[in-house]
Amino acid sequence: MNIVCIGGGPAGLYFALLMKQHNPAHDITVVERNKPYDTFGWGVVFSDATMDNMRQWDKATADEIEQAFNHWDDIELDFKGEVIRSGGHGFVGIGRKKLLNILQARCEQLGVKLVFEADVNSDAEFPDADLIIASDGINSKIRTLHQEVFQPELVVRPNRYIWLGTNRLYDAFTFVFEKTEHGWFQAHIYKFDENTTTFIVECPEHVWLAHGLDKATQDESIAFCEKLFAGTLQGHKLMTNARHLRGSAWLNFQRVKCEQWWLKNAHGAHVVLMGDAVHTAHFAIGSGTKLAIEDAIELTRLFIEMGDAPERIGEVLTRYQATRSVEALKLQNAAWNAMEWFEVCGERYCDTLEPPQFMYSMLTRSQRISHENLRLR
Known part of the structure; x- marks a missing residue:
């Protein structure tokens, strides 16, 4: 398969490295608008459960993240002059830049092509692609370009x-x-x-x-x-x-929720939204990175299970949306409550x-x- 990942966030990078690891014959490119090893943001959070999931799929990446992250079990409240603690919560914090740098280096190690300082305005820029992952963030240009198909619900x-x-x-x-x-x-x-x-x-x-x-x-x-x-x-x-x-x-904060997650474009390429481009979760429960990483894992799992030949892509994406949208909605609802x-x-x-x-x-x-x-x- 010829795969292009638009946007160098956790979803696109992790999907690229997992698919390249699964089948080195795949031609995979990640296109990023920022400079090499450059990003904005402070720390991101995901749970112990997400870390366990990553360890099963790519131990090398998980081991490197584990060395870089900060782990804590306690939540502390400072309110009206009192400090109260609760334990047993299990979170991992890592710098967003550090996380992306680890994923970028792992992609390069596996043979994924990384293209930097390239601003993509349309999926039509990749006419030879079989699969295009649009992980281009909350203000996704690809989602906006095809909004009549994706039907995003945007709530500020x-x-x-x-x-x-x-x-x-x-x-x-x-x-x-x-x-x-x-x-x-x-x-x-x-x-x-x-x-x-x-x-x-x-x-x-x-x-x-x-x-x-x-x-x-x-x-x-x-x-x-x-x-x-x-x-x-x-x-x-x-x-x-x-x-x-x-x-x-x-x-x-903008809540993004799409009715449709993928389409087949005029060039015959399948385009699928991933990460913040298709769903956002409020920082009150810190699950945006978790959602992105687990999007990548689930789509890879389905390609392994159902086959990764180009003619199977539509079938895989139909199943992906059916299964993943339910899990994403559960987290979005919890984040909405918070x-x-x-x-x-x-x-x-x-x-x-x-x-x-x-x-x-x-x-x-x-x-x-x-x-x-x-x-x-």
Whole structure:
């Protein structure tokens, strides 16, 4: 098969290396708009279960990731002057750049061709391809180009968030809540390497506007967050790597959900969306990378099971969408529950609940952890 992966995120890279490992005769190219070994972002998170899955499919990659990641079992809440911990949760944090670099190096080792600094606008640019993986992110050009077929449902949520980092190291997945005269802010904090911690600050739109953050520069926003979360930062600074964004670095989360995941284009190539291009999960449960990696695993598994000759692609993709869309929707629904909890917690829970009750509500927000399961943890 002639396979082209558009977008050098976890989904495209991992699928490329798995398929090349399965059948070295496949001609596989990954096309990436960034420079070699260059990416934006802080840390990403996935669960112990995803790590176990990766270990079964490509031990060499899993072993290298394992050496680079930061593992923790505890979730910590800092709220109203109390600090509460819960154990037994099992997460892995790794720098997004480090993860992609590991996957890029593994692709090169297996003979996958990597093309950098190439901006792809259409799947028609690859007329000789049998299969095109469009893993070109949340603002996917390929999805937009064929939106009448893919039928994406795009929902922009009201909360504002800014993705920052710090050199203060935390030994648990930490949530910190701070009240201002206009309302509540929350920080989602997790260490992802030996020097750096992801620090996401989130608040409702009306609180963001009341503080004038819509008019603030990136430096002014960082200074505001440093002052607000000075207690937990303990003298450490906040950093941004979003200098490439114009204006405010505050974002709204977009939920992406597609009715159709694949099509056959005018050149006869099968085009399938993967990762954030086809489904997003809110960072409140940190499952975007998990979804992307497991997309790649499931499609590879089906090609191995059903055959990877070009004439089988349509059949494989039909089965892939049928099975994978169900699993993706489960995670999206859990993430939606968690997202909604953070959107209303300031007005609904922060002022009325004491720290133990608040922690209980936060840990069961996605409805993936039951009351009995939490009792065991």
